[in-house]
Amino acid sequence: MLKNKKNRIIVGIIAIVAICITLYIIFFQNNSVEALSKYGSRGNEVTQIQTKLKRWGYYNGNVDGIYGTQTVNAVKYFQRKNGLTADGIAGPATLKAMGIYTSSSTSTGSSSSNSNNVNLLARLIYGESRGEPYTGQVAVGAVVMNRVKSSSFPNSISGVIYASGAFDAVKDGQINLTPNSDAKKAAQDALNGWDPSYGAIYYFNPATATNKWIWSRPMTVTIGRHRFCK
Numbered sequence: 001m002l003k004n005k006k007n008r009i010i011v012g013i014i015a016i017v018a019i020c021i022t023l024y025i026i027f028f029q030n031n032s033v034e035a036l037s038k039y040g041s042r043g044n045e046v047t048q049i050q051t052k053l054k055r056w057g058y059y060n061g062n063v064d065g066i067y068g069t070q071t072v073n074a075v076k077y078f079q080r081k082n083g084l085t086a087d088g089i090a091g092p093a094t095l096k097a098m099g100i101y102t103s104s105s106t107s108t109g110s111s112s113s114n115s116n117n118v119n120l121l122a123r124l125i126y127g128e129s130r131g132e133p134y135t136g137q138v139a140v141g142a143v144v145m146n147r148v149k150s151s152s153f154p155n156s157i158s159g160v161i162y163a164s165g166a167f168d169a170v171k172d173g174q175i176n177l178t179p180n181s182d183a184k185k186a187a188q189d190a191l192n193g194w195d196p197s198y199g200a201i202y203y204f205n206p207a208t209a210t211n212k213w214i215w216s217r218p219m220t221v222t223i224g225r226h227r228f229c230k
Helices: 002-032 043-056 069-081 091-095 111-130 134-149 157-161 182-189
Strands: 203-204 220-225 226-229
Touching: 043 069, 069 091, 111 134, 111 157, 111 182, 134 157, 134 182, 134 203, 134 220, 134 226
Parallel strands: none
Antiparallel strands: 203 226, 220 226
16 A cells, blocks of 8 residues: 555656656747748748848849748848858848847847948948938948958958048048938948949049049949949
8 A cells, every 4th residue: 555655656756747847848948949030931020031132132032921942042142141150041140130130139249240330331321422312322331342342442341441542431530420320221231232333342423523533434323423333
């Protein structure tokens, strides 16, 4: 009788432990997985991802809110261009780079660096092109990014912006003005890969330019008062 009672107690303890372990696993998994979109996902977040990637030239498919193969490939392309792990999954780091913020986004060294780049580029955009159409402001930022990629210029945003004689806003101190929200958004769009300048590495105002050399550069597009060229 006593032996049976002890057995029942042991079985009961084992059952309680098993339940606790199960609850712990469920709780841990539910709280350790961060919000993300991946193959097969549907909804508003996927629509946002597709909309941004399409605008920036990474995605050519339909904006349908369905995370299919084309979206996976577009996300991988974006991740490679932005120094992220190219796994095709739009996790917190990728969403943050796209300007889509979630409650699980965290501050890291890379995000701090990205914030500094956004701020500096926004100041340059504001100093050089405030009052221009929004697309033109993004294009000014894109010129900076195109120079970073070119072997003919410094390989960092700050290096390009502060290169001797590169931008009037640096020479006359307007680089130190506080950028508005449009300039900040334009900087983020340029950093994310949108290039309305079509690969330009120069731009100028035809109404005020006196340098004959800049007029000889092949034009890519005119936006507002600026002519963009290679």
